[in-house]
Amino acid sequence: MKNQNNNAKVTLVGAGPGDIDLITIKGVNAIKNADCILYDALVNPEILKYAKANTPCIYVGKRFNNHKLPQQEINNLLVEKAIELGHVVRLKGGDSFVFGRGSEEIDHIESYSIPTEIIPGISSALAVPALQGIPLTKRTVNESFWVITGTTSNGNISKDIKLGAQSSATLVILMGLRNFSLIMEELKQFRHKYTPFAIIQNGSLPTEKITIETINNYKNVIDTIDYASPGIIVVGDVVAEHTSFLDEEIQRVLNSSF
Numbered sequence: 001m002k003n004q005n006n007n008a009k010v011t012l013v014g015a016g017p018g019d020i021d022l023i024t025i026k027g028v029n030a031i032k033n034a035d036c037i038l039y040d041a042l043v044n045p046e047i048l049k050y051a052k053a054n055t056p057c058i059y060v061g062k063r064f065n066n067h068k069l070p071q072q073e074i075n076n077l078l079v080e081k082a083i084e085l086g087h088v089v090r091l092k093g094g095d096s097f098v099f100g101r102g103s104e105e106i107d108h109i110e111s112y113s114i115p116t117e118i119i120p121g122i123s124s125a126l127a128v129p130a131l132q133g134i135p136l137t138k139r140t141v142n143e144s145f146w147v148i149t150g151t152t153s154n155g156n157i158s159k160d161i162k163l164g165a166q167s168s169a170t171l172v173i174l175m176g177l178r179n180f181s182l183i184m185e186e187l188k189q190f191r192h193k194y195t196p197f198a199i200i201q202n203g204s205l206p207t208e209k210i211t212i213e214t215i216n217n218y219k220n221v222i223d224t225i226d227y228a229s230p231g232i233i234v235v236g237d238v239v240a241e242h243t244s245f246l247d248e249e250i251q252r253v254l255n256s257s258f
């Protein structure tokens with residue numbers, strides 16, 4: 001396939017964590033200007049209302065074990081649509097370069113001499129804890145935060161979980177719910193047993209749900225996990241900043257003293 005369309009271009013737009021008001025103005029302007037849009041499962045489809053009437057909007061969504069289109073086919077479709085229609089907007093959940101395979105898509109598109117542009121988005125790794133009032137860093141509590149995948153391409157948990165557990169960092173674990181117990185067992189080896197963690201699902205959406213526990217008691221929350229919804233795990237003392245944590249701690253102390 002040769003690029004014979006001078007208007008061919010692909011813009012990668014990070015759509016943010018779900019709430020459509022959490023996309024950038026630049027991202028909205030790109031959608032308004034698109035001749036074709038390819039969007040993922042974690043993109044709120046309401047955001048497509050900004051597109052021109054009759055703009056083809058193609059769902060290429062992927063969820064765990066339910067790949068609608070293999071990555072190679074998505075790459076090819078981006079090139080094909082740019083050559084055929086002109087400006088393609090590739091909409092991805094959060095930020096395209098945070099576990100979003102954005103750079104693979106850019107490499108493929110540019111190998112056809114099609115120009116690309118990146119419009120950053122607000123990653124769920126940052127936005128979802130913030131919306132719950134959980135700071136990723138707090139003076140005197142921690143000095144860094146790590147954003148780690150809980151499931152690597154071969155299905156195992158990342159070795160970085162063990163490394164991160166040995167630091168004082170807040171750990172923000174994406175794609176970790178299916179390996180939740182393995183992750184918690186790893187963390188228990190290195191962090192004190194009262195280290196709090198939060199599981200936040202469907203962050204920024206009306207269906208958002210948060211569960212807070214300490215790593216010692218992680219088994220109490222396994223049944224609350226909804227494997228069909230996206231969720232992040234936040235681990236570290238900063239989780240104690242969540243409003244519900246103090247109440248739960250008081251209840252725990254009161255219950256244990258009788």
Ligand SMILES: C[S@@+](CC[C@H](N)C(=O)[O-])C[C@H]1O[C@@H](n2cnc3c(N)ncnc32)[C@H](O)[C@@H]1O
Pocket residue numbers: 017018042092093094095096097098099100122123124125128173174175176200201202203204205230231232
């Ligand atoms: C393939 S990664 C993509 C991350 C995305 N590029 C970003 O920057 O947010 C998908 C994972 O992001 C997390 N995630 C994305 N949106 C979320 C949301 N609204 N609430 C909770 N977790 C979310 C989940 O861990 C999900 O499994």
